[in-house]
Amino acid sequence: xxxxxxxxxxxxxxxxxxxxxxxxxxxxxxxxxxxxxxxxxxxxxxxxxxxxxxxxxxxxxxxxxxxxxxxxxxxxxxxxxxxxxxxxxxxxxxxxxxxxxxxxxxxxxxx
Numbered sequence: 216x217x218x219x220x221x222x223x224x225x226x227x228x229x230x231x232x233x234x235x236x237x238x239x240x241x242x243x244x245x246x247x248x249x250x251x252x253x254x255x256x257x258x259x260x261x262x263x264x265x266x267x268x269x270x271x272x273x274x275x276x277x278x279x280x281x282x283x284x285x286x287x288x289x290x291x292x293x294x295x296x297x298x299x300x301x302x303x304x305x306x307x308x309x310x311x312x313x314x315x316x317x318x319x320x321x322x323x324x325x326x
Contacts, residue, residue, distance in 0.1 A: 225285055226252045228294055243302045246295070253295070254306055256281050261307060265317055272317045274304040 229249040233242050247254060260277040278300050304320050 224252055225256065226250070228285075230294065239298055240302065243296075243299045246299065247302075247306070253281070254303065254310070257303055258307060258310060261314065261318070262311075265314065270317065271319070272314070274307065274318060275300050278303070 231245040231249045233245045237245075257274070257277055260280055261272045261274070264272050264277065275297070278295070278297070282295070301320065301323060304318050308315055308318060308320070
């Protein structure tokens with residue numbers, strides 16, 4: 216990928232407040248609602264990967280590319296929980312059901 220292919224809108228990350236007893240899903244939902252651009256960026260990365268002819272797409276791989284690009288662009292750390300990648304994968308599949316043969320998901324262990 217060239218820098219042109221990696222360019223997308225990166226906004227400041229917002230860390231929402233949530234109760235200490237909130238579930239992973241509740242924390243993720245609050246975080247992604249506060250940072251909707253993350254799904255758009257992930258959609259861009261996965262879409263570009265699949266358009267290049269790849270038969271499998273790793274959401275964790277794209278997560279790390281986004282982390283790298285965010286740090287390079289903003290000079291800040293992409294503070295995003297790695298446990299959310301499985302939820303990002305599900306959100307991407309909700310947006311693009313046709314990607315289900317390219318993105319593997321497993322049963323969630325925690326709510």
